[in-house]
Amino acid sequence: MKRDSKKSWTASLTVLIAFAANVLVAVAKTVAALISGSASMAAEAAHSWADTGNQVFLFIAERKAARKRDKAHPMGYGREAYVWSMIAAFGLFTAGAVVSVMHGIQQLITPEPAGDYAIAYVVLTVAFVLEGVSFIQAFRQTRKAARELDRNTLEQVLKSSDPTLRAVFAEDGAALIGLLIAFAGIFLHQITGSSMPDALGSILVGILLAVVAVVLIERNRRFLVGQAVTSDIEATMARRLLEHPEIERLTYLHLEYVGPRKLYVVAAVDILGDLREHDVAVALRRVERELEDHETVEEAVLTLATADEPSLDFPAVSGHR
The missing domain is CATH 3.30.70.1350 (Cation efflux protein, cytoplasmic domain)
Structure with a gap:
């Protein structure tokens, strides 16, 4: 097997691990959001479902980009990866960021009571572990690529020509930060009795997803229109x-x-x-x-x-x- 085939398989494995983790996490967060009534948990559920859909697009990106060049595409199908990765980033923005912000604003305007905080905490903990496993896989792959090019890991994420690896790394990193925000929002809701921290947590999660989505969209746009090599x-x-x-x-x-x-x-x-x-x-x-x-x-x-x-x-x- 050639090294590029191995790298393609490794990238696909990273996507599949992220997909499996997101499905489990999305189901658990949805159930917890319905039981607890937490706005932050609802935002996290939207985040996870958006990530789950994105993994499908990223897997398609890997498969299509791996096709060999032919007469119709003399330079190959590599740029397909940027097209499908951009679609995934738009999905993260609309299904994740917009829904989270809107739900948080709605909770501020018409607060709803929350309860069963223990369920929310358990789900957040399990989700953090699963998301952490996926992030570690992406981090190790990114760090290895960074060492080959004598870069630091964050520099590799931003400059890499691999949109799938960048998306998984960014989305998993955002997921871990989002879980911490949700935990803080739910905890403050519990100890203060006010739904405002929970609603603000939902809005912050949405803003975080929007920032990640915009960065991913911009990076894919640059490679589609002709990103100069470093x-x-x-x-x-x-x-x-x-x-x-x-x-x-x-x-x-x-x-x-x-x-x-x-x-x-x-x-x-x-x-x-x-x-x-x-x-x-x-x-x-x-x-x-x-x-x-x-x-x-x-x-x-x-x-x-x-x-x-x-x-x-x-x-x-x-x-x-």
Whole structure:
């Protein structure tokens, strides 16, 4: 099995774990909200059902993006991941954030009595454990990817080209924070007898989900319209090219994301020696195939540089020859 297939399976496993946890948590929160009458618990139930629906979209994103390229899609189907992940983010905003805020406002206007706090506390505790398991899985995967690129974990979440991993990490993190907010709202409702803290808890959960959804939507939008690669990835690709025994100089490099962890590479290079036209063409094709053997390169196109074109200067790779 190729490494990219393993990563795709790992990402799908992360989504499936999150889905299973969200289904259990959503059912438990719904029952607890109906029994206790807590606005914060109702907001958390809406949050969990929104997350459950999102996992379906994220799983679809992983499956569709993994399809091999064909004549209709010469750059593959990788960008499908950003489309479906954006749909999932919109779902989090509408089904989670809007519902939670509206329910909290309604509770402020027309307070309803709450009770059976013990059930709410038990459900919140169980939910925290289940959400924590899902978050740990996403955190470990993200931290591993961050180490490979010499980044910190949060930087990897924001900059990663993998929208599924970013969504699971962000939603699970938001879920844990939301549970703490709900616990505080219910606890203050119990000790003060006022439904206001509970209602405010519901509104805060909604605002938290809205912020997460907007961030996810914005990140997916950037990758759909052409997010530039980071300087570290550009330097890494330049190093791979310049370290090739047949390449002497690099004068142009264009990198473009065509899906999660997938790049389209265009470069202008000087081939060592003074080869005949046929031999140069063969050498260029050989380097292209070797680049495409790497899991991150969907397609590579190399052309010859002219003598008057200046070499690109990458601090991480300059002077290696």
